[in-house]
Amino acid sequence: MRLINRKPTRPARVALGALPFFLAILAYAIGSAIRRAENPADKLLPSFEAIAAAFSNMAFVADRRTGDYLLWVDTFASLERLAIGMAIAAFLALVLGLLIGVLPIGRALFSPFVSAFSLIPPITVLPILFIVLGLGEAAKIGLVVVGTAPLMIRALGQAILDIPREQIVKAETLGASTWQMTMRVILPQLWPHLIRAVRLGLVPAWIFLISAEAIASTEGLGYRIFLVRRYLAMDVIIPYVLWITLLAYAIDRALALLSKRLFGWAHLAGESL
Amino acid sequence: MSFVTARQIAVSYGDALILERVSLEVQKGAFVTIVGASGCGKSTFLRILLGQEQPSSGHVEIDGHPMAPEPDPERGVVFQKYSVFPHLTVLQNLMLPFELEGSAFLGRVFGARKREARDKAQAMMETIGLAHAAKRFPAQLSGGMQQRLAIGQALLKRPKIMLLDEPFGALDPGTRKDMQALLLELWRETGMTVFMVTHDIQEAFELGTRLLVFDKVRHDPQYPNAYGATVTYDLPLDHGERKKTAAIEAALIQSQTDKA
Ligand SMILES: Nc1ncnc2c1ncn2[C@@H]1O[C@H](COP(=O)(O)OP(=O)(O)O)[C@@H](O)[C@H]1O
Ligand SMILES: [Mg+2]
Numbered sequence: 001m002r003l004i005n006r007k008p009t010r011p012a013r014v015a016l017g018a019l020p021f022f023l024a025i026l027a028y029a030i031g032s033a034i035r036r037a038e039n040p041a042d043k044l045l046p047s048f049e050a051i052a053a054a055f056s057n058m059a060f061v062a063d064r065r066t067g068d069y070l071l072w073v074d075t076f077a078s079l080e081r082l083a084i085g086m087a088i089a090a091f092l093a094l095v096l097g098l099l100i101g102v103l104p105i106g107r108a109l110f111s112p113f114v115s116a117f118s119l120i121p122p123i124t125v126l127p128i129l130f131i132v133l134g135l136g137e138a139a140k141i142g143l144v145v146v147g148t149a150p151l152m153i154r155a156l157g158q159a160i161l162d163i164p165r166e167q168i169v170k171a172e173t174l175g176a177s178t179w180q181m182t183m184r185v186i187l188p189q190l191w192p193h194l195i196r197a198v199r200l201g202l203v204p205a206w207i208f209l210i211s212a213e214a215i216a217s218t219e220g221l222g223y224r225i226f227l228v229r230r231y232l233a234m235d236v237i238i239p240y241v242l243w244i245t246l247l248a249y250a251i252d253r254a255l256a257l258l259s260k261r262l263f264g265w266a267h268l269a270g271e272s273l
Numbered sequence: 274m275s276f277v278t279a280r281q282i283a284v285s286y287g288d289a290l291i292l293e294r295v296s297l298e299v300q301k302g303a304f305v306t307i308v309g310a311s312g313c314g315k316s317t318f319l320r321i322l323l324g325q326e327q328p329s330s331g332h333v334e335i336d337g338h339p340m341a342p343e344p345d346p347e348r349g350v351v352f353q354k355y356s357v358f359p360h361l362t363v364l365q366n367l368m369l370p371f372e373l374e375g376s377a378f379l380g381r382v383f384g385a386r387k388r389e390a391r392d393k394a395q396a397m398m399e400t401i402g403l404a405h406a407a408k409r410f411p412a413q414l415s416g417g418m419q420q421r422l423a424i425g426q427a428l429l430k431r432p433k434i435m436l437l438d439e440p441f442g443a444l445d446p447g448t449r450k451d452m453q454a455l456l457l458e459l460w461r462e463t464g465m466t467v468f469m470v471t472h473d474i475q476e477a478f479e480l481g482t483r484l485l486v487f488d489k490v491r492h493d494p495q496y497p498n499a500y501g502a503t504v505t506y507d508l509p510l511d512h513g514e515r516k517k518t519a520a521i522e523a524a525l526i527q528s529q530t531d532k533a
Contacts, residue, residue: 164355165325166352166355167355167356169325169356170350170358170427171358172345173344173345173348173427174369174373174426175346175370175373175374175430176380180373180377183378184369184372184373184380185358188360188361263360265359265360265361265412266360268412
């Protein structure tokens with residue numbers, strides 16, 4: 001049988017999926033053991049026990065200076081910025097995406113601007129944001145918005161243009177006005193695309209969030225990593241990186257699930273990641 | 274007086290002339306079938322009648338008035354595919370026209386008006402034989418069921434003109450027979466004027482009261498785009514006298530197989 005037609009059974013799929021994870025952990029364990037055999041105080045590849053201890057320290061022991069549980073404070077601060085930033089970006093994407101996708105006039109008006117804007121490397125806007133908005137929350141949220149909105153706007157505009165023309169014409173023959181068509185034909189089909197756009201946008205969103213936090217912040221996951229970097233505290237950095245990854249993964253899966261739950265019709269044909 | 278009148282329609286895309294000198298007078302209630310080589314401009318002609326596109330020159334009149342320059346409920350349409358809404362169930366697809374009618378802002382109705390819309394949709398579901406599939410989405414229907422839904426939906430606003438672009442092209446022969454019967458029945462019931470493009474010449478002869486053949490009359494081998502297609506045969510079909518047209522039918526089928 002051709003490889004393209006050979007599908008793994010369910011247990012095999014789980015085992016195959018786990019294999020790269022297992023190999024990565026194994027490679028780390030071996031590397032760490034070798035280094036620590038040479039130098040028991042090695043900081044670069046700390047043992048799993050050391051990582052676990054540092055992580056539980058961050059999560060379950062109150063900070064001596066502030067009395068805060070740092071992991072949760074950092075997590076909450078970062079997720080709040082991410083959520084507000086993505087909410088603003090999603091709103092902009094929806095409104096401008098609709099204007100661009102539905103109305104030829106809106107397309108002529110906004111499409112070149114959005115295309116040009118999306119080519120600005122967002123991180124270069126950060127100093128401007130700091131100067132204009134100050135070093136507070138607004139600049140960090142602003143960076144997340146600048147870094148994600150243009151691509152989400154374009155994704156949604158394109159999703160509308162990809163709706164077969166036949167449907168639009170059909171709606172016209174059923175007596176729909178432009179507004180009604182938007183409400184009953186286009187917008188309902190756009191929701192799953194919005195969720196997909198948010199999932200895509202979250203990738204750069206995390207990058208820009210961590211960058212902004214690294215530069216100017218007093219709490220947050222990105223702030224913490226770059227703070228402890230000065231002490232080569234790999235036992236904190238590694239679990240933080242894994243924690244961020246886990247959060248990102250959980251959010252992505254939750255959104256994928258949400259889309260399947262709410263918009264089952266959009267997931268009837270084909271496989272989706 | 275003719276109901277649909279096309280006068281000297283020409284359509285070109287860039288340099289390519291697709292249709293030229295298409296003139297036509299069609300009586301109310303006619304069932305016009307349209308055949309012609311693939312790519313010769315049949316769908317383009319339907320889009321003109323629909324108002325989805327404007328001709329490069331010439332114009333169309335309906336009932337003596339210039340046609341609206343965009344699609345409207347006067348003219349229903351069934352495409353080969355993609356003409357039902359994938360995010361709505363069968364029932365919702367059929368309720369939509371009434372909901373749009375009843376609510377300019379939300380396009381949704383509630384309470385008694387919703388029940389009324391549902392009853393009308395229900396009646397259409399019975400007519401097209403989809404009552405058992407009310408809660409299914411289009412992606413969960415077979416090709417034949419999807420087309421039945423598309424036809425039913427297109428009829429809800431009682432259009433005076435129905436445009437069908439190879440509506441049964443993707444269906445198996447058995448389903449196609451059923452669909453043809455359904456379409457004829459609905460046509461007789463509503464008295465609408467039908468334009469139907471098909472690549473099945475037999476189908477065109479069986480269903481139509483009038484047959485149009487689109488083809489290029491002039492051809493320049495140097496510039497294949499220089500001339501457009503026009504109506505080369507315009508044949509009234511009398512179903513009692515099928516023998517009269519049998520020779521032409523055979524010739525058309527022959528020329529189609531020659532090209533293939
Ligand atoms: N929007 C367009 N732009 C350029 N060429 C087009 C466009 N639409 C159709 N055509 C061309 O016009 C010709 C007629 O197309 P169409 O009406 O779809 O043919 P048919 O339905 O008879 O198969 C084809 O050669 C096609 O390539
Ligand atoms: Mg065609």
